[in-house]
Amino acid sequence: MNKVYDKTEFLKYMNKWAKELYSSSELNYWDCYYALQTMNRCIAEILENGDSVNIYKWWDIKPKLFKSVKRYSPLLDMEYEVPERYYPSLVPHTKLKQACTKFEERLAAGEFDIEDEDEDEEECDE
Incomplete structure (x- = not known):
């Protein structure tokens, strides 16, 4: 909870999911890297032109x-x-x-133990 993924961690996370979702393909970390780079550059160019991107049911920028x-x-x-x-x-x-609503429900159900997170942070500090 409250973890901030940097680019490398996010790409590893993407790659893990890509392998699960598309198990028959040979997707690797670099495929995800180039896909993310391409997406970011395309969005930047679209914004530079004053246009917007709408990904149906996900987000609008x-x-x-x-x-x-x-x-x-x-x-x-x-x-x-x-x-x-x-x-x-x-x-x-x-x-x-919906993803944030699920997080809220999991938090209310006590699925995230704050004491465990504090212990993890202390281990990292040592």
């Missing part, structure tokens, strides 16, 4: 305009303006929302 805002900096003791800018906006759809 699009460039979203954030209006300019005025902020105060106590370090500089002055007000400054952040100009309007575009950032990617990810909107989760049914499948991702």
Whole structure:
């Protein structure tokens, strides 16, 4: 719980699932690596063109305009303006929302033991 997967760990996780889902194929870590790299580059190019990606029942990502805002900096003791800018906006759809609902149910059922996680963290610190 609350683990953050870096790129390498995520690719290993993807590869494990790819082998389970497509057992007859010869998928390896590098196939997953190139698939992820290609997907990220394609999404970046689509956003650069001002377009969006909608993966039915999973997620929607699009460039979203954030209006300019005025902020105060106590370090500089002055007000400054952040100009309007575009950032990617990810909107989760049914499948991702269901995954979070399942996590919430598992958490409520006590499937995740917080004490065990604290012990794991202490072992890592040693």
